[in-house]
Amino acid sequence: MDKEKIDFFKEKLIVEKEKIVNLLEKMKNPDEGGFIKEYSIELSSYDNHPADLGTEMFMMEQDKGLINKLEDTLYEIESSTRDLILGKYGVCTNCGNKIDEERLKLIPYLKLCINCSKEKIPLEKKRSFRPEEEDVVASHKKNIKEGILFDREDSYQAVARYNQIEKDPSFGTGDDIGVFDEEEIGIVEDVEKISQDYFNKTQNNK
Secondary structure, X not given: OOHHHHHHHHHHHHHHHHHHHHHHHHHHOHHHOOOHHHHOOOOOOOOOOHHHHHHHHHHXXXXXXHHHHXXXXXXXXXXXXXXXXXXXXXEOOOOOOEOOHHHHHHOOOOOOOHHHHHXXXXXXXXXXXXXXXXXXXXXXXXXXXXXXXXXHHHHHHHHHHHHOOOOOHHHHHOOXXXXXXXXXXXXXXOOHHXXXXXXXXXXHHO
């Protein structure tokens, strides 16, 4: 790359850097907005439910995301400026081929050529809304086939067998309460036993 082109792209990088630095200063300046106090008209949010500040929190998170993006772009500009000094500017960091100058004129801090840019971020991945952490952190569903974990229910079953009594009549109730089963089937209150006994006698007399 000749000196004329180097000076041209150096000037473009300087202009881009000044734009981003000025924008970051405005976004981080309380007088220019960007702070949650500027979005809320409440004197105090102490007694408010978090849902009452949903809009304010969204705006704050949006600003934080924009600031992070601008800081990343600023880093790319500074890195491209160093590459320009070292004679590495305009070379794709992935394949080593030269980046099209028309592409650099539009975005002077690019690091990838058009082909590597498409390969690095496939279209189907761009349209995927799943978090990137899922590619690294295994979920419970992915490991469910590997085995069942030993949980609280298994712990109880492991020790409950020592509390079993051989030929315990309460086992016939079907509720699996064991020796603690003192309830009679079909009886809610003791007064119901009177009518039940009378019904049984009348049935036997028939």
